[in-house]
Amino acid sequence: xxxxxxxxxxxxxxxERYRREGLWGTRTIGGELRAVAERYPEVEAxxxxxxxxxxxxxxxxxxxxxxxxxDIGLRPGDPVVLQLGNTAEAIEAFYGxxxxxxxxxxxxxxxxxxxxxxxxxxxxxRAHLVQADLPGRDLLAFAHDVRAVVPGxxxxxxxxxxxxxxxxxxxxxxxxxPPAEIRTADDVAVLQLSGGTSGTPKLxxxxxxxxxxxGRATAQRWGYAPGARIGHFMPVFHNSGLHAGVFAAHSVxxxxxxxxxxxxxxxxxxxxxxxxxxxxxxxSLITEICDHPRYPAATRWLQRLSLAIPQVPGELFDRLDxxxxxxCQFFGMSEGFSTSMPTGASRRMRRETxxxxxxxxxxxxxxxxxxxxxTDGDVGELCVRGPYTVRGYYGAAEYxxxxxxxxxxxxxxxxxxxxxxDGTACLRLEGRVKDLVSRGGEKINANEIEAxxxxxxxxxxxxxxxxxxxxxxxRPCVFVxxxxxxxxxxxxxxxxxxxxxxxxxxxxxxxxxVDAFPRTPVGKVAKRLLVEQLTTMDAQPVKExx
Numbered sequence: 001x002x003x004x005x006x007x008x009x010x011x012x013x014x015x016e017r018y019r020r021e022g023l024w025g026t027r028t029i030g031g032e033l034r035a036v037a038e039r040y041p042e043v044e045a046x047x048x049x050x051x052x053x054x055x056x057x058x059x060x061x062x063x064x065x066x067x068x069x070x071d072i073g074l075r076p077g078d079p080v081v082l083q084l085g086n087t088a089e090a091i092e093a094f095y096g097x098x099x100x101x102x103x104x105x106x107x108x109x110x111x112x113x114x115x116x117x118x119x120x121x122x123x124x125x126r127a128h129l130v131q132a133d134l135p136g137r138d139l140l141a142f143a144h145d146v147r148a149v150v151p152g153x154x155x156x157x158x159x160x161x162x163x164x165x166x167x168x169x170x171x172x173x174x175x176x177x178p179p180a181e182i183r184t185a186d187d188v189a190v191l192q193l194s195g196g197t198s199g200t201p202k203l204x205x206x207x208x209x210x211x212x213x214x215g216r217a218t219a220q221r222w223g224y225a226p227g228a229r230i231g232h233f234m235p236v237f238h239n240s241g242l243h244a245g246v247f248a249a250h251s252v253x254x255x256x257x258x259x260x261x262x263x264x265x266x267x268x269x270x271x272x273x274x275x276x277x278x279x280x281x282x283x284s285l286i287t288e289i290c291d292h293p294r295y296p297a298a299t300r301w302l303q304r305l306s307l308a309i310p311q312v313p314g315e316l317f318d319r320l321d322x323x324x325x326x327x328c329q330f331f332g333m334s335e336g337f338s339t340s341m342p343t344g345a346s347r348r349m350r351r352e353t354x355x356x357x358x359x360x361x362x363x364x365x366x367x368x369x370x371x372x373x374x375t376d377g378d379v380g381e382l383c384v385r386g387p388y389t390v391r392g393y394y395g396a397a398e399y400x401x402x403x404x405x406x407x408x409x410x411x412x413x414x415x416x417x418x419x420x421x422d423g424t425a426c427l428r429l430e431g432r433v434k435d436l437v438s439r440g441g442e443k444i445n446a447n448e449i450e451a452x453x454x455x456x457x458x459x460x461x462x463x464x465x466x467x468x469x470x471x472x473x474x475r476p477c478v479f480v481x482x483x484x485x486x487x488x489x490x491x492x493x494x495x496x497x498x499x500x501x502x503x504x505x506x507x508x509x510x511x512x513x514v515d516a517f518p519r520t521p522v523g524k525v526a527k528r529l530l531v532e533q534l535t536t537m538d539a540q541p542v543k544e545x546x
Contacts, residue, residue: 215247
């Protein structure tokens with residue numbers, strides 16, 4: 001059960017101010033969905049390739065799931081690990097968990113034992129919910145393996161199939177008695193996962209009131225309104241999937257259309273058939289769509305294209321700006337803070353910056369990463385706080401002491417500068433302080449992979465860097481100093497990480513053997529110099545990792 005003593009609370013005066021200014025409400029997320037369903041009962045709330053649900057139907061179906069979960073013995077406050085795809089059953093299950101008071105932990109589908117065992121143990125998870133029919137992976141069998149090694153993990157739950165070894169929670173009848181509100185708006189609603197540099201992802205506790213506001217603020221900035229049809233083509237249980245997809249659409253009575261995450265042809269067919277007005281997706285998918293002859297016609301209803309990337313390359317920006325809708329970048333982190341720009345933003349703002357903070361109540365400052373002193377207009381580490389940014393990681397007091405400033409600002413690890421455009425202070429990212437590789441929107445902790453690779457008998461030392469890639473932003477490349485046992489091949493390294501239960505998107509896609517690493521004056525690996533070497537080495541073919 002999630003414990004309040006493991007959550008860093010917002011100061012009482014800040015809570016009072018957020019409520020006085022109308023940012024935080026007093027309903028839980030389940031209560032917010034019910035209120036929207038009462039206002040727009042016959043409007044489509046959710047569309048997938050297989051199903052269509054009105055707001056009244058989604059509200060009723062999630063009530064039934066909540067009743068089913070309570071019947072099997074799940075309790076309010078119980079953490080539940082999710083590994084689900086972009087399906088209607090997943091959204092029903094998510095809202096059902098919220099309504100009966102459980103706390104979803106939004107894990108990624110590719111995660112293996114290395115990640116899931118640790119997350120479930122840290123959170124004291126009581127259940128593991130998986131999609132039984134996921135192509136290419138038997139998540140039900142995996143969930144049973146996890147349950148065998150994680151103490152206290154009592155229930156294996158499934159949607160979209162399964163067998164007697166798990167409990168199917170989407171096989172329910174409606175109507176059901178709506179569950180009583182047994183949690184409050186100030187309780188933890190969802191545990192997201194960090195993409196940080198400290199090994200196993202940290203748990204990020206979003207409250208009902210703050211997380212719903214995150215979606216509502218996104219909807220306001222991006223121009224969502226009743227009648228809008230929101231095409232979301234990213235994993236829906238990412239932070240961006242929830243705030244920019246589920247909550248943003250549902251907070252205003254818009255229609256959320258969940259599509260295929262990886263297929264350009266399916267995306268284009270969905271855009272055209274559903275007359276999508278707003279799209280949020282990854283740059284990697286958009287570059288493939290641009291090469292498809294069908295894309296000009298399929299995008300003719302678009303009013304806005306939002307891309308989750310810090311900076312779109314100039315050539316791609318010019319190409320995307322020929323679409324029927326303006327391309328707007330957005331930046332966000334699982335901890336909360338987000339920037340974007342209004343649909344009518346100038347070309348310069350859209351091309352050169354990540355926009356400005358989502359909420360007027362957001363606060364940020366740029367500081368010297370070493371001293372913490374303000375940079376006075378120069379590039380500095382971005383530190384943030386606000387009405388949807390957490391004040392600390394769950395149950396991580398020691399780590400919080402360095403990850404947050406004494407006055408509650410999150411140290412993001414991103415380097416940024418302020419640029420004045422059209423009278424607005426916009427942000428532009430200038431690099432990272434923390435050691436991460438960003439592959440198609442997924443953050444890979446270099447320290448985590450390096451520590452694992454040093455256990456390989458053929459590796460004396462390893463350094464993981466981001467290899468520039470026009471489609472994914474970066475791909476992981478590993479530089480290896482071989483041990484006397486002899487250097488491993490790339491495929492051997494990938495098999496080694498697979499055996500360790502590491503998610504496949506973290507596997508290196510290029511291997512470079514070196515005699516020694518370049519070092520900084522204080523002895524750290526000079527990774528910038530390693531990346532520069534990649535521009536002069538012959539390119540090696542890489543196998544796509546999903």
